[in-house]
Amino acid sequence: MNALNGLAVLDTADSSRVVQLSDTHLMQSRGGKLVGVDTDRSLEAVCRLVADLAPVDALLLTGDLAGDESEEAYHRLRAALASLDVPSFWLPGNHDATWSPEHQLSEHFKRHIRLSHWDILMLNTQRQGMVAGHLSDGELRALEEAVQQAQQAQRPMLVATHHPLMPVGCEWLDEIGAENGADALSRLAPLTDRALVISGHVHQDSTQAYQGVQCLTTPSTCVQFAPHSAVFKVDSLAPGCRLINLHKSGAWDTVVCRVTDETFEVDLDSSGYA
Template sequence: MSYSGKSEKLIPLTTNNPVQARILHLTDTHLHANPDYVMMGRNTRLSLLALLEHIHSESEKPDIVLVTGDLTHDETSKGYRDLRAILETLKAPVYVLPGNHDIPKLMHRHMNKGQVGTQRQILIHNWQIVMLDSTIRQSDNGRLDDSQLQFLQHCLGQYPERYTVICLHHPPLPTGSPWLDTMQLENSTQFLNIIDKQPGVRAVLWGHIHQEFSAQLNNIQLLSTPSTFSQFKPLSSTYAVDKKRNAGYRWLELSDNGELETRVAWLPG
């Protein structure tokens, strides 16, 4: 989606906690219209349902949910509709962005109903969340085109007093797996140079690599979240599934003073 330069009227979200927002980060659901579809040794749909059931059992409840791409695997309308229905069981606003397995036009058509939306800028408490599209059609690689970078800079300039979390699908730096590092953000240096100059940016979230990863760029936490079904083996030079890890997700707690605490949780079993 191109950036027109026009500002949209944004209404800040409210939560039960007046000074803190709890964020649930999911990624790489790879839902298929076929309910029996298996990928990397697991049924993607059944794994997602089991993961959400586990989340429902936790005492923590999300104020909002972020899903960072590869929403579907077969790029079908039914896949998106089914995913939207599943995500709505979380009973919280859900915001999604596309990955390399998605069709953005289909995503926007089917993921903008009920509690689920494709808004690119979200205000909550003293924070803003910026959702970027790093996809290149018919490519596994990622890139933030000029319109995405302009939108990011617009958001950062629009609310300089707010702390910022930036979401995209592709990793903006090498993560230690050579075969996956070939598919990182192509213009990562340009992206990191932009955010490194912004004192309010606190975190970057992504998916794509199906594993937990964390790094630090000055005051910015750089965070990858595991897939909702299966993981790639970390630090592998070639494709390999991590048979020791189940489905995973990430919690983030955003405090109004700019502090960000986060942890990854795993589906037992």
């Protein structure tokens, strides 16, 4: 059975405020690093940023939550988010363990989140043992059903994935995106500007569009990757997150926020990461 199951219903105002956190890469032990950055410390800094954005209705965590598949990472993640007192919903990335609905923290692995005026669909692009992503038949079916329901109910829909569904312009990352992302987007296209896709994996802010559907990617809460680079390249930009305001009308706006109260040393000469 797929890790993502069930529905959470949140009573929100005319405009819902959702924060996307991505690619936290927490390691087995506290203080573990990714390309020189202490991923616990950087997540804590981003959580302070999120606290300043209050009120926030939901946190969407778009994969690579653990950097090494360790169970300890998920429990520390939950502890780090606890002080925000905001419901958080998680989906897996390529660095994550394979989750099951029996997982102790499965309350976070919801398929659907229903806000007062928007539907949120969480999709799993994780492909066991692979870095690149793929949407299984089950995920594509879940997407089709959600699109159909959104059309019938005339509700706008936010779709969250780990792997971006479109190329972002970095050759090395585009080779490890969602292999059949275009299949998913063609199913979403009927919703045009009443659908929005948010993804992680590429550790950078980017915007693409597919037949009227806007596709956004978001900085990591730890290390950033340089835009427009053909090969692996780290960027010196600060850790961050994305705030998305989802309005009753179906309109939305978004801003990327970055940590400014603390600096992180990143190994800019790194030629890759495990």
